[in-house]
Amino acid sequence: MAAAGPAEVVVVGSCMTDLVSLTTRLPKAGETIHGHKFFIGFGGKGANQCIQAARLGAKTLMICKVGKDSFGNDYIENFKRNGISTDFVGQTEDAATGAASIIVNSEVKTLFNPAPAHAELDPQFYTHSDIFCCNESEAEILTGIPVGSPEDAGKVGLVLLERGCKLVIVTLGAEGCVMISVDEPIPKHVPAGKVRAVDTTGAGDSFVGALAFFMACYPNLSMEEVIRKSNFIASVSVQASGTQSSYPYRKDLPQDLF
Ligand SMILES: Nc1ncnc2c1ncn2[C@@H]1O[C@H](COP(=O)(O)OP(=O)(O)OP(=O)(O)O)[C@@H](O)[C@H]1O
Ligand SMILES: *[C@@H]1O[C@H](CO)[C@@H](O)[C@H](O)[C@H]1NC(C)=O
Numbered sequence: 430m431a432a433a434g435p436a437e438v439v440v441v442g443s444c445m446t447d448l449v450s451l452t453t454r455l456p457k458a459g460e461t462i463h464g465h466k467f468f469i470g471f472g473g474k475g476a477n478q479c480i481q482a483a484r485l486g487a488k489t490l491m492i493c494k495v496g497k498d499s500f501g502n503d504y505i506e507n508f509k510r511n512g513i514s515t516d517f518v519g520q521t522e523d524a525a526t527g528a529a530s531i532i533v534n535s536e537v538k539t540l541f542n543p544a545p546a547h548a549e550l551d552p553q554f555y556t557h558s559d560i561f562c563c564n565e566s567e568a569e570i571l572t573g574i575p576v577g578s579p580e581d582a583g584k585v586g587l588v589l590l591e592r593g594c595k596l597v598i599v600t601l602g603a604e605g606c607v608m609i610s611v612d613e614p615i616p617k618h619v620p621a622g623k624v625r626a627v628d629t630t631g632a633g634d635s636f637v638g639a640l641a642f643f644m645a646c647y648p649n650l651s652m653e654e655v656i657r658k659s660n661f662i663a664s665v666s667v668q669a670s671g672t673q674s675s676y677p678y679r680k681d682l683p684q685d686l687f
């Protein structure tokens with residue numbers, strides 16, 4: 430699956446192994462209880478976004494660090510299975526920490542996803558990002574404006590433009606998202622299609638991964654069209670359970686998306 434040539438999408442971000450135990454209730458401190466299912470999943474926001482971009486067909490490269498242990502080895506295998514270059518995946522004795530992810534394509538467009546968000550984000554992140562994409566709670570942490578509607582998201586967008594962002598996208602779950610840019614400083618709501626959501630975990634990363642894919646591989650599309658397509662892909666991911674396990678492959682999507 431890995432194609433030769435330079436990467437189209439480069440992701441700097443976290444890479445985590447999820448150890449998931451399904452139980453009927455939480456154990457008390459020190460208590461041992463019976464679980465009915467256990468599985469290991471691949472997670473981490475940066476890695477999720479990279480996997481979604483790769484499954485859509487972008488040449489991808491991941492920059493992160495994993496531990497020098499079996500989980501780290503397994504994660505590197507997971508990247509390789511998905512056709513992602515691991516030349517810059519380091520292995521260390523230290524624990525991996527995921528704080529934020531930056532996606533860069535070959536034209537050095539920078540897409541920044543402030544997850545997890547901190548109110549005192551270095552202001553250079555606003556001015557240096559071509560696209561600044563956050564969800565409702567991140568938007569509130571960064572601006573103090575509670576977001577419950579497309580109108581609120583528009584207000585957040587205006588504040589972030591004042592801080593130096595060029596283009597802001599605020600995702601709104603089932604409501605899709607709102608975009609606003611320096612070129613067109615009027616908030617635009619781009620709704621998502623109505624679907625039966627089964628599990629919305631990781632929808633935001635599917636959206637950001639799809640956004641990176643379309644920006645890198647279809648540079649001529651308008652941002653509104655890129656967002657429409659990314660909404661569609663993220664809305665497919667919410668119709669299956671799990672995080673990376675719910676991310677669609679290009680071959681399973683309507684071909685008029687590409
Ligand atoms: N119920 C839904 N129906 C349709 N599309 C959805 C739904 N939930 C999410 N989406 C799609 O996924 C995108 C991202 O969702 P959301 O804003 O919930 O991100 P998030 O909060 O970062 O998600 P998470 O933290 O669960 O990964 C939305 O912009 C939309 O395109
Ligand atoms: C937004 O993303 C953060 C991670 O930064 C997550 O913890 C939070 O639950 C998300 N918010 C919503 C409304 O899904």
Ligand SMILES: *[C@@H]1O[C@H](CO)[C@@H](O)[C@H](O)[C@H]1NC(C)=O
Nearest residue numbers: 644645646647648649650651
């Ligand atoms: C994008 O647009 C430019 C200028 O209109 C054109 O030369 C180029 O072939 C287009 N690229 C793609 C991939 O469609």
